[in-house]
Amino acid sequence: MTDATHRAAPAKAVVAEAAAPVSALARLRQSPQWRWATPEQRVVLQRIAAQRDQWLLNRLTREREAALLASAQEVDANAPLPQRLAAFARLHPTTMAAAVAGVALAFGPKRLLRVLRSSLPTLLPLLAKLKR
Template sequence: MLVKESRWEHAGPEERAVLQRIAQQRDRLAARKATYQQVAALRAQASAVSPDAPLIDRVLTFARLHPLASAALVGAALLVGPRKIMRVGVAVLPLLAKLRR
């Protein structure tokens, strides 16, 4: 691809090295973008919560699959208030951590 460009024909060795690094970086960025798009497409197609997935992925998948339950949970959290949520979280999270082991 670089050999076809007119800059490559007139470039010296140093310039060719720079052009080669730029081309490699473009290839890496294009591959990373393709990977991100593939992962996003797979997440969008998820129809069940994977038990091996990270917690944030499980929560997001659950929210996407069950929007009414998620909205009810957020509404209940707003009614209860942040202080009570923190109190309950401080008490419940260590128990959940023990169960997880």
């Protein structure tokens, strides 16, 4: 390795560290609030910072899973059934539209409305997950 590659490696590490989110606890300990807080206040502040870190972790996990699902080009055979159905629907929208139209024609309007009315509370959370 040349001297230039040794100098370039730390710069990449600094960029990677800058892209990573800083923990709420680390930011708290650098703030002036931390220096002037009583021990009881520090316990509460630490609990709040841990909760913020957990929220951030959950949000990043959801975003990563959503990005993976959106970029899927095939249906994962080992995934749970709702996830497989969602991936199939995303990959084959015309097939799903034809299947829904076929089911609607087979049921008839009255029965279709009755089934939709009873299954709507179950379908709404699934539709909300698909929009994310």
